[in-house]
Amino acid sequence: xxxxxxSPKYLFRKEGQNVTLSCEQNLNHDAMYWYRQDPGQGLxxxxxxxxxxxxQKGDIAEGYSVSREKKESFPLTVTSAQKNPTAFxxxxxxxxxxxxxxxxxxxxxxxxxxx
Amino acid sequence: xxxxxxxxxxxxxxEGAIASLNCTYSDRGSQSFFWYRQYSGKSPELIMSIYSxxxxxxxxxxxxxxxxxxxxxxxxxxxQPSDSATYLCAVSFVGFQKLVFGTGTRLLVSx
Numbered sequence: 001x002x003x004x005x006x007s008p009k010y011l012f013r014k015e016g017q018n019v020t021l022s023c024e025q026n027l028n029h030d031a032m033y034w035y036r037q038d039p040g041q042g043l044x045x046x047x048x049x050x051x052x053x054x055x056q057k058g059d060i061a062e063g064y065s066v067s068r069e070k071k072e073s074f075p076l077t078v079t080s081a082q083k084n085p086t087a088f089x090x091x092x093x094x095x096x097x098x099x100x101x102x103x104x105x106x107x108x109x110x111x112x113x114x115x
Numbered sequence: 116x117x118x119x120x121x122x123x124x125x126x127x128x129x130e131g132a133i134a135s136l137n138c139t140y141s142d143r144g145s146q147s148f149f150w151y152r153q154y155s156g157k158s159p160e161l162i163m164s165i166y167s168x169x170x171x172x173x174x175x176x177x178x179x180x181x182x183x184x185x186x187x188x189x190x191x192x193x194x195q196p197s198d199s200a201t202y203l204c205a206v207s208f209v210g211f212q213k214l215v216f217g218t219g220t221r222l223l224v225s226x
Contacts (some may be wrong), residue, residue, distance in 0.1 A: 040123075042203065042218040044160070050212060058213070063184060064178070090158055104205075104214060106158040 002026065004107035006091050011112045013085075021076045021110045023091035030096035032074035033056065033104060036060065037088045049074055050096050059070045117142060117208045121217035129225055134191040135221050138204030141185070147207040148180055148187045153219065154200045163189060194224045 004025040013019045027033065031050050035043040045058030049068040063082025068074055074093075078085045086112050092104040118141040119221075128134045147166055151159035165171045165178040165187065177190040187206075191198055201219040208215060 031212075035216075038216075045213055048213055081134060102147075103161050103164050105222040106151075109158045 003093060004093055004108050005106060006089075006107040008110060009108065011110055013112070013114050015114055017114075018081045019078050019085075019112065019114075021078065021089055021091075021112070023074045023076065024072055024105060025074075025091075025093045025107075026072060027093055027105065028071075029093035029105075030071065031094045031102075032059060032068070033092040033094075034058075034064070034066065034074070034076045035090040035092065037090060037109075043090065046076065078114075084110060087112060117215045118213075119204055119206050119215050119217040121202075121204050121220045123218060124221040125223045126220055127223045127225065128194050130194060130196060131223075132194050134194045134198065134222055134224070136189040136191075136202050136204075138187045138189075138206075138217055139185055140187070140206045140215075142206070142208045143182070143185060145182075145185075145206050145208055146206065147214075148178070149205040150176075150178060150187075151203040151205060151216075152187045152198075152200045153203055159203055161201045191222075194222075196224050196226050198222060201226065 007022045010101040025087045032046040034046040049065040051057035090109045094104045095102040120139045135204045150163040153159040163178040165180045176200045179188045203219045204217040205214040
């Protein structure tokens with residue numbers, strides 16, 4: 001089955017610790033995205049990547065880092081510099097966007113709680 | 116400022132009725148429009164995409180696009196309690212290789 005997997009589903013960390021969220025896709029999509037969703041709010045773009053070894057900051061990149069060493073994988077690290085890391089993190093993928101974005105498909109999400 | 120506006124709701128409709136969800140956007144040059152359904156605690160699921168003015172139907176769902184008015188809507192016919200969810204509108208903006216999402220409209224379908 002083709003799809004996007006995110007792990008873990010729930011993650012608990014102490015303040016001051018870095019944490020890495022996993023995202024893997026087997027849809028053969030070139031583009032991958034990380035979003036954050038807070039209660040009652042829309043999706044906010046953290047980082048995106050259109051091709052391996054290249055990625056761009058989204059609207060709220062501060063306190064986050066990513067890598068794109070393989071087409072299938074786009075891990076997100078939430079660093080201790082992120083002031084309010086508790087949120088629902090969503091990974092998505094799509095065909096590469098040359099001019100306009102294609103449909104994006106989402107993984108099941110990781111709910112991160114930092115205390 | 117790239118903006119996508121949706122009424123947060125909740126929009127309450129009885130079972131069997133037509134639910135009408137609306138979305139406006141700020142960029143007249145936008146080309147691609149998407150509707151996602153998100154159940155509470157779950158990730159968004161793509162249900163419709165539309166690229167040209169007019170209507171696009173898929174089962175009980177119809178997306179309507181009016182680029183002149185910068186308006187896209189989603190109609191759900193014969194609404195079911197299982198349609199109760201938050202519906203997110205997403206729009207592409209010219210020159211940006213990414214989507215901008217609205218905050219979503221919560222739909223409640225009562226039996």
